[in-house]
Amino acid sequence: MLGQDHPLNRLIEELKKIPGIGAKTAQRIAFYLIGLPQEESDSLANAIKEAKRKTFYCSICNSITHIDPCYHCSDEGRDDRLMCIVEEPYNISSIEKTGVFNGRYHVLLGVLSPLKGVGPDELKTEKLIKRVKEGNFKEIIIATNPTVEGEATALYLAKILKSFNVKLTRLAMGLPVGSDIDFADQVTIKKALEGRTELKD
Secondary structure (H helix, E strand, O other): OOOOOOHHHHHHHHHHOOOOOOHHHHHHHHHHHHHOOHHHHHHHHHHHHHHHHHOEEOOOOOOEEOOOOOHHHHOOOOOOOEEEEEOOOHHHHHHHOOOOOOOEEEEOOOOOEHHHOEOOOOOOOHHHHHHHHHOOOOEEEEOOOOOHHHHHHHHHHHHHHOOOOOEEEEOOOOOOOOOOHHHOOHHHHHHHHHOOEEOOO
């Protein structure tokens, strides 16, 4: 057992704040980090500091980037008629790996979650509405996770975007309900993209 004032305790507590990291995993990671040579632990600490200092949200799509606009927004080879809405920046890489989607992205940076105090007002959609209004999108894929919050967010987005002359689709349910896009394999995501369904109000 570690004493209350043990320096490792703070590291474990900080690691536990990472989504998906429980107490035991945090403890294992902490002991692993402490066992690293000083040079390697310094390199890791510096990489975290540099990533934090040099990355920010894209002014167009909200993805995390080190250039503005981000790579996906500045890529002229992408289809301007297609938009894929995701919850978080890391969802983009999961979709990109399938090689199926070549349109634009929009990151919500969250979902509707009344229990966490995130309602329609907190889910900043002004930028999204402005993009749809000013763009030439023919189809918008709502790729929120198949969770209660993700489904509620998809229905809300369908409601606020229905007035625009654009086809609204949802990923097919090849994705397991209650899961996260980031944990799905590429084949599952690919099938979900290919079998997406139109959202009706």
